[in-house]
Amino acid sequence: MGAFGSPIHCSQRLLFVHSMETVLQVLIDGILSGLLYALVAAGLCLIWGVMDVINFAHGEFLMVAMYVSYWLGFLAGVDPLVSVLAAGAFVFLLGVLTYQLIVKYTVGKPPLAALLATFGLAMLIKNFCLNRFSPNFRILSDTWLGDKTYHLGELIIPIPQLVTGIIALLVIGLVYALINSTRFGWAVQATAMDKEAAELMGINTERIYLLIFGIGGACVGIAGGIMPTYLAVHPEVGSLFGLIAFICVAMGGFGSIPGALFAGLLVGVVESFAGFYIAPVFKYVAVFGLYLAVVAFRRKGLFGW
Amino acid sequence: MVNPTKNRIFGKDAVWLLFIAVVAVLPLVPGFADNSFRMHVFILILLYASMAQAWNILGGYCGQVSFGHSVFFGIGAYGAAMALVTYGTAPWPGILIGMAAAGLVAVVISYPCFKLSGHYFAIATFAIVEIFFRMFQVWDWIGGAIGLDYPVIEEGLWNLVWYSKTGYYYFALILFVIVFGVVRWLEGHRFGYYMKAVREGQETAESLGVNSAMVKLTAMAISAVLTALCGVFFVQYNLRVDPSMVISLDMAMKFVLITILGGAGTLLGPLAGAAVLIPLQEYTRAFWGGLGGGIDLIIFGLIIILMVIKQPAGIVGIFQGIRQRIAKARGKGGAEIGTP
Amino acid sequence: MALLELNEVTMKFGELVANDRVSFTVEAGSIVGLIGPNGAGKTTLFNCISGLYKPFSGRISFDGKDITGLTPYQIARKGAVRTFQVVRPLKEMTVFDNVLVGAFLKCHDNKTAFEKAAECIRLCELTPFQDKLAGGLPIAGKKRLEMARALAAGPKLLMLDEVMAGLTSTEVKAAVEVILRLKDSGITMMIVEHVMEAIMPIADKVVVLDSGLKIAEDAPERIVNDDKVIEAYLGAKYSQRMKEQRSGAGG
Numbered sequence: 001m002g003a004f005g006s007p008i009h010c011s012q013r014l015l016f017v018h019s020m021e022t023v024l025q026v027l028i029d030g031i032l033s034g035l036l037y038a039l040v041a042a043g044l045c046l047i048w049g050v051m052d053v054i055n056f057a058h059g060e061f062l063m064v065a066m067y068v069s070y071w072l073g074f075l076a077g078v079d080p081l082v083s084v085l086a087a088g089a090f091v092f093l094l095g096v097l098t099y100q101l102i103v104k105y106t107v108g109k110p111p112l113a114a115l116l117a118t119f120g121l122a123m124l125i126k127n128f129c130l131n132r133f134s135p136n137f138r139i140l141s142d143t144w145l146g147d148k149t150y151h152l153g154e155l156i157i158p159i160p161q162l163v164t165g166i167i168a169l170l171v172i173g174l175v176y177a178l179i180n181s182t183r184f185g186w187a188v189q190a191t192a193m194d195k196e197a198a199e200l201m202g203i204n205t206e207r208i209y210l211l212i213f214g215i216g217g218a219c220v221g222i223a224g225g226i227m228p229t230y231l232a233v234h235p236e237v238g239s240l241f242g243l244i245a246f247i248c249v250a251m252g253g254f255g256s257i258p259g260a261l262f263a264g265l266l267v268g269v270v271e272s273f274a275g276f277y278i279a280p281v282f283k284y285v286a287v288f289g290l291y292l293a294v295v296a297f298r299r300k301g302l303f304g305w
Numbered sequence: 306m307v308n309p310t311k312n313r314i315f316g317k318d319a320v321w322l323l324f325i326a327v328v329a330v331l332p333l334v335p336g337f338a339d340n341s342f343r344m345h346v347f348i349l350i351l352l353y354a355s356m357a358q359a360w361n362i363l364g365g366y367c368g369q370v371s372f373g374h375s376v377f378f379g380i381g382a383y384g385a386a387m388a389l390v391t392y393g394t395a396p397w398p399g400i401l402i403g404m405a406a407a408g409l410v411a412v413v414i415s416y417p418c419f420k421l422s423g424h425y426f427a428i429a430t431f432a433i434v435e436i437f438f439r440m441f442q443v444w445d446w447i448g449g450a451i452g453l454d455y456p457v458i459e460e461g462l463w464n465l466v467w468y469s470k471t472g473y474y475y476f477a478l479i480l481f482v483i484v485f486g487v488v489r490w491l492e493g494h495r496f497g498y499y500m501k502a503v504r505e506g507q508e509t510a511e512s513l514g515v516n517s518a519m520v521k522l523t524a525m526a527i528s529a530v531l532t533a534l535c536g537v538f539f540v541q542y543n544l545r546v547d548p549s550m551v552i553s554l555d556m557a558m559k560f561v562l563i564t565i566l567g568g569a570g571t572l573l574g575p576l577a578g579a580a581v582l583i584p585l586q587e588y589t590r591a592f593w594g595g596l597g598g599g600i601d602l603i604i605f606g607l608i609i610i611l612m613v614i615k616q617p618a619g620i621v622g623i624f625q626g627i628r629q630r631i632a633k634a635r636g637k638g639g640a641e642i643g644t645p
Numbered sequence: 646m647a648l649l650e651l652n653e654v655t656m657k658f659g660e661l662v663a664n665d666r667v668s669f670t671v672e673a674g675s676i677v678g679l680i681g682p683n684g685a686g687k688t689t690l691f692n693c694i695s696g697l698y699k700p701f702s703g704r705i706s707f708d709g710k711d712i713t714g715l716t717p718y719q720i721a722r723k724g725a726v727r728t729f730q731v732v733r734p735l736k737e738m739t740v741f742d743n744v745l746v747g748a749f750l751k752c753h754d755n756k757t758a759f760e761k762a763a764e765c766i767r768l769c770e771l772t773p774f775q776d777k778l779a780g781g782l783p784i785a786g787k788k789r790l791e792m793a794r795a796l797a798a799g800p801k802l803l804m805l806d807e808v809m810a811g812l813t814s815t816e817v818k819a820a821v822e823v824i825l826r827l828k829d830s831g832i833t834m835m836i837v838e839h840v841m842e843a844i845m846p847i848a849d850k851v852v853v854l855d856s857g858l859k860i861a862e863d864a865p866e867r868i869v870n871d872d873k874v875i876e877a878y879l880g881a882k883y884s885q886r887m888k889e890q891r892s893g894a895g896g
Contacts, residue, residue, distance in 0.1 A: 048424070052424075054424050054427070054428075102610055102614065105614040105615075106613065106614065109613070109617050110617065111423050111424070112370050112423075112424075112427065113613050113617060115424070115427065116561070116562070116565055116609060116613050117609070117610050117613040117614060119558065119562075119609065120562075120605075120606040120607070120608070120609030120610040120613065121606065121610060122606070123602050123603070123605060123606030123609070124602075124603055124606030124607060124610070125606075126599075126602075127598075127599030127600070127602040127603045127606065128599070128603055130598055130599040131598055131599045131600065131603065134598075135598075239554070243431060243435065243554075246428045246431065247428065247432065250424065250425055250428045279443070281439055281442065281443045282439070282443075284435055284436075284439055285435075285436050285439050285440060288432035288433075288435045288436045289432075289436060291428070291429070291432050292417055292429060292432055292433070292436075295417070295421055295425055295429060296417040296420070299420055299421055299422075299425065300425070301425075493755070494755075495749045495753065495755070495758070498738075498742060498745055498746050498749060499746065499749070501735070501737075501738055501742070501746075502735055502738070502746040504737075505735035505736055505737055505738055506733050506734075506735055506736075508697070508717070508733065509729070509733040509735060510718075510735075510746065511716070511717040511718045511721070512695065512717055512718075512721055512726065512727055512729070512795075513718075513721055513726065513746055513747045513750055513794065513795070513798050514718050514721035514722045514726075514750040514798060515718055515746070515750075516716075516718045517718070570737075
């Protein structure tokens, strides 16, 4: 790999590799970002599973949520931990509107119609933000969690990421419970399996789709709401997260929420190790390569059927 | 028995030849070539129409919607640039190597990708763009993230570089004729019908003796090689290249969106899409300048949403709808008129 | 000489045995009917022969060569072409282009392919629709398109999967006429059919499947009197009627 300019020399690398703490630290970082990916992916996964639609504007939804949280913090001094609710609600509405105004009309068209239409929406949202808010990176300072860290022996655990991870697990658990053990969830599952049969049983599938788009939006809204605590906001921030979410969902398997959680963690850990032990630029190469390797052997993802 | 299909094809070709002749004569019209911005817009329309048409082979005719064509575009661009900048020769050997490499890469990545269907295929092609983009950014041999800048060199066919827009205009027209010519030839050829059959139903096609895997692979290779050729024009026109100019996801999406906008799987579609989109992009940018950053893309986003929802067959579909209505209004006799 | 020969062909889906050691032959130039109640494994057997499924065990030979496990297009190229029970028109292509795709299998230049396609379209009475999109045809038209397309591929063996199901009696008559004309031109046919009235008079031999097993293989007039077949499938009533019809025709 010499041609690519490895940043760590051999002697140094040996030291790093042999330190157990380093391995653990890299693992923890990976798990924490993996949980965030899983939360972003969960919303996409829900929509994909129920409607067989990819919302290409998913990353832009995340970016919008980040701006909501950022502006609430910057203008009104609200901490992201509180704005997370506002961001979730805002993107819920955005999701509902997206379904009502766009996705609804792509049903029955070629399978990629929804993808292309939502890509148009992504362009619209991204460039609207670029136009209004400029391409500048914006960072919130003086948040409650700020740069706080928790030291566990040699290990450093960043508090904002830890809190995000906990929130992610909570939200994913809630969504999973909602789908698997409520009346609404059964209606959703029935709709996902056979739309026409569900309609014959008296389920209003239009409303199910609407709500699923809303809930999918809310998931990514919550993720975006908390992120300005430790990540800069800019119009391009959503694109990469969106792509990683697609990877997680496709790798996890068609609409499987546990699959998306597992894939999110896998992506986070692979990214973290590749970034540290090979070179930072290779972390996404490793992630996308991992996806190709997985689907080459399991076409429908790890948990797909 | 007289075959009506054949007569239609001849009529169509006449219109195309007339179109090419008009485009070829345009710069000779006094005053036309003086406005270099107008020339620039025309050049870009020809370039993007060719790019979209190259994509259309695989995405439109063969039905395999790839979001990864910027990879081939980039490989073609780097082929020419490496020959000229790094090795100081004419771009020609680089062009040939670049086109061959694009075809090779296409065949290699087709192996895992064509096993996938629908969304999984789409996401796999995204992943490939990201991988290539990031590899190119750190690859010192090809100039890394900084890219390659052309030195000042002599103009002409040897270097494939011109100081005036007119030279590029004809270069773009030749590119356009090559790409559209290939697609036009495919359209009336056995392989063209096989591509459409694979798009419409792979199992049905196989039941009629069509080796669908081979058809898709060949379509991919042809599409990639022509895309690489478009990349050559791009770099020769811009006189520099870096990874984000060519191998970005945004670039990959342009291939798809222009074709969808114009009408996928039709010969005219890519030209129609480019003829609408490129002036929109260039004139809004010129009008608002730096202040209106993103306005063109906001409008483009809106158009794409409306098009997918209201008119999935694209601009060509709109025209066909109008023609059918006219034909209906005039009764059956109207069916003969109007070739696109 | 047997054109198609099945030897102990078995197909399993998990625990379910869809075809259980089925053996029979199809003689060149003949029409063989394949009948049986729903779920007997007729379409599965078709899928095995045409390469859509790879048989679990057994051997299928066509024209003297082993074709077991070949891909569908390889088998089609050897000359065994099928239609689909659930029609599969290439929707966004015209009727003519649909048939043309079939014609390109044997005709490598445009001129002969166009002629071949036009001929098959005329034979299946689709000429008035040839410039319409195949997706817009009514169901009877789509069934005829399935046939025209397969026919254009110039098969030695034509495998028809319920091309007459769901047609009116006039349409069935027209289809039967086409089939007889094809037989005269020397094409061997294997026909899965539910419409008994249509298949019995034209078949040279009938193979009966029940629950994946071959329970009878004989001339049609003997099949209708076979007790096992009557029990499994035809029902006493139809058998009676068939007998009356035949004695009536004889006297």
